Amino acid sequence: MSAINDDLKRYLISDCVEMVVAHAEELTELDQAIGDGDHGLNMKRGFEAINADIDRLAALAWPDFMKAIGTILVMKVGGASGPLYGTLFLTMAKEIGEIPDAQSLKRALSAALEAVKARGKSDIGQKTLLDVLAPVLAAWSDDTADLAKKLTQIAHDAAQATIPMKAIRGRASFLGDRSVGHMDPGARSLSLLIATVAKRFGA
Amino acid sequence: MANVGIVIVSHSMKIAEGAADMVRQMVGDTVPLAFAGGNPEGGLGTDVEQILGAIDQAWSDAGVAILFDLGGAETSAEMAIEMMSPERQNRIVICQSPLVEGAIIAATEASGGSSLDAVKQMAEELSPQ
Numbered sequence: 001m002s003a004i005n006d007d008l009k010r011y012l013i014s015d016c017v018e019m020v021v022a023h024a025e026e027l028t029e030l031d032q033a034i035g036d037g038d039h040g041l042n043m044k045r046g047f048e049a050i051n052a053d054i055d056r057l058a059a060l061a062w063p064d065f066m067k068a069i070g071t072i073l074v075m076k077v078g079g080a081s082g083p084l085y086g087t088l089f090l091t092m093a094k095e096i097g098e099i100p101d102a103q104s105l106k107r108a109l110s111a112a113l114e115a116v117k118a119r120g121k122s123d124i125g126q127k128t129l130l131d132v133l134a135p136v137l138a139a140w141s142d143d144t145a146d147l148a149k150k151l152t153q154i155a156h157d158a159a160q161a162t163i164p165m166k167a168i169r170g171r172a173s174f175l176g177d178r179s180v181g182h183m184d185p186g187a188r189s190l191s192l193l194i195a196t197v198a199k200r201f202g203a
Numbered sequence: 204m205a206n207v208g209i210v211i212v213s214h215s216m217k218i219a220e221g222a223a224d225m226v227r228q229m230v231g232d233t234v235p236l237a238f239a240g241g242n243p244e245g246g247l248g249t250d251v252e253q254i255l256g257a258i259d260q261a262w263s264d265a266g267v268a269i270l271f272d273l274g275g276a277e278t279s280a281e282m283a284i285e286m287m288s289p290e291r292q293n294r295i296v297i298c299q300s301p302l303v304e305g306a307i308i309a310a311t312e313a314s315g316g317s318s319l320d321a322v323k324q325m326a327e328e329l330s331p332q
Binding site for chain 1: 241246248279
């Protein structure tokens with residue numbers, strides 16, 4: 001049982017690292033359009049640091065695993081996305097439970113939504129990663145058949161839906177109306193991570 | 204009682220260091236002062252670990268006031284505060300003021316032995332908006 005769990009954690013890390021590295025340039029380009037142009041590089045630095053620690057991380061219990069990942073992201077990402085993604089994982093660590101299931105994962109993400117809102121002093125509709133997280137949670141039904149596939153699609157569509165939004169928070173807000181017409185880099189990176197994790201669960 | 208410490212947080216190491224130089228010129232060595240600038244690789248950005256180090260370095264029993272340049276620096280500073288011990292957490296404040304003006308005003312106030320609240324209030328009131 002424990003070995004299977006360890007393997008799952010290892011796969012999740014490898015998958016997410018691969019995804020972030022593969023999309024680093026795209027994320028940076030999105031961020032160059034409306035931010036300071038470092039989101040891809042920052043995320044890559046953070047996830048590579050997680051990858052470098054994979055043996056230790058994979059052996060941890062789920063709550064400690066999530067906490068350790070959050071701490072690495074806070075320390076290594078650099079830029080607002082470090083504390084924001086870090087807060088997401090650190091908060092999930094408190095709710096995920098020793099043996100996570102769809103229910104505990106949803107509960108953990110719901111808590112994370114509130115914590116990230118507070119950390120970024122932001123809310124839904126302001127062109128941030130919250131605009132992916134909130135619709136995913138809203139669509140999270142108790143019926144787990146095809147749930148992973150459904151949530152992947154919702155996350156993808158929600159990231160696209162940030163394109164016409166006007167940024168209210170972060171560097172992009174300096175652009176005002178000129179932030180309209182570009183996808184939010186944080187929304188995009190979260191949708192990619194959700195798709196990556198969902199794929200492990202059958203999406 | 205010791206003077207309040209000042210921590211400068213910028214996205215740029217050069218700005219952080221330069222602002223600290225200006226504070227030193229104004230108030231000399233009577234105020235504990237430290238700065239953090241740039242991301243973990245030395246580029247532009249913020250680094251929570253570096254901010255934690257700066258808070259440690261400028262630590263004073265009277266507390267520490269943090270000045271920052273842009274939103275991400277504030278988010279990172281708040282994260283750093285949350286990672287400090289609970290006893291320290293309520294003796295650290297973030298000032299909502301322009302970085303250079305705020306740092307100089309806060310440090311000047313701190314050098315007179317003012318409380319943490321007074322330092323924050325002065326930095327926020329006297330800084331040009």
